[in-house]
Amino acid sequence: MMTTSSLHSVHPHTQAPASGLPRRAGLGLKTEHFREVLGTRPDLGFFEVHAENYMVAGGPFHHFLGLIREQYPLSLHGVGLSIGAESPLDCEHLARLARLIERYQPQSFSEHLAWSSHGPVFLNDLLPLAYDSRTLNRVCEHIDQVQNTLKHPMLLENPATYLEFKCSSMDEATFIREVILRTGCGLLLDVNNVYVSCINHQRDPLAYIDALPLHAVGEIHLAGFAEDTDSLGDRLLIDDHGAPVDNAVWALYLRVLERTGPIATLIERDNHLPAFSVLYAEACQADELLRCAQVRP
Known part of the structure; x- marks a missing residue:
């Protein structure tokens, strides 16, 4: 079990909505770094792993x-929960997740606002939703089922998207706000996803941020993206977690911290994995910004 001495230099304000993570920077735990982490015990706020x-x-x-x-x-x-799928949640998957949470007692659990399954078919992707009342009811029912089964609050992550449904009757931020209001879940604010989606759909990232229920943010994600062009020659960003955090995302993160104060922040890197020291340097950069973060009056 966790002891006070194992938390290293934890910020004095350690609690966040739906999350018990310290308000510091953390890293995704990769198998390539297991032994280095145990051997050096880097001064990090937390580690994150993919449940599956x-x-x-x-x-x-x-x-x-x-x-x-x-x-x-x-x-x-x-x-892999496929929160947005039309079909019911996979009860076996949910049971395995419950056993994992019981085993490790994590300070935070999160999932994506997306779908990846249709009937017996599982797609290795996080696909977008139509934002309408039917989808809203379904997503809320699924989140209620998850939280009731796990006996643990969850954070819902805003997605990175590349297309939108014409049938949507509300914007994404409004949809997320309503889900949080109805279910009591928290928000995992992925700042990189905000930037990627808003550039792809030609929207203002800061306006999107301001439309979210920022009081519910329990964790923040930062990551890198790849850049391409679409069929019309417009800029297209891909959330590939394969590069350092972009300067534009760091700048947006600063604007978020002005609104929220310090929140536990993860540096995500899943592809083109560099040396641990490179990732640790990015986490230190986030930690410095967290230390300096002040909430605007």
């Missing part, structure tokens, strides 16, 4: 995660 990578009874992943969990707070990030 640990849905087995034993093995080396659990061995190392158990050791690291004794030293650091843990954020558990789901990628």
Whole structure:
């Protein structure tokens, strides 16, 4: 179990809505870095893992995660619940998730506002939703089921999108706000996703941020993106988690912190993985911004 001495230099304000993570920077825990983390014990606020990578009874992943969990707070990030799917949630998947949460007692659990399954078919992607009353009711029912089953609050992550449905009757921020109001879940604010989606749809990222229920933010994600052009020659950003955090995303993150104050912040990197020292430097950059963060009057 976590002890006070294992939290390192934790910010004195340690609680956030639907999250018990310290208001510091953390990193995604990668298998390539298990031994380095245990050997050096870097001064980080927390580590985050993808839940689906640990849905087995034993093995080396659990061995190392158990050791690291004794030293650091843990954020558990789901990628397979398919919260937005038309079909019912996979009860077996949800049961495995409940066992994982019972085993590691994470300070935070999060999932995506997206879908990835249709009937028995599972797609290895996070697909967008139509934002209408029918989808809203379905998403809220699924989140209620998740929170009731897990006996644990969840954070809902805003998606990165590349297309939108014409049948949507509300914008994304309004949809998210209504979900949080109805279910009591928190918000995982992915600042990179905000920037990617707003550039792709030619919207103002800061206006989107200001339309969200920022009081519900329990964790923030920062990541890098890839850049391309669409069929019309317009700028197209891809949320690929394969590059350092872009300067534009750092700037938007600063504007977020002006509104929220310090919030637990994860540096995401899933592709083109660099040396641990490179990721740690980005986490230190976020930590410095968190230390300086002030809420505007």
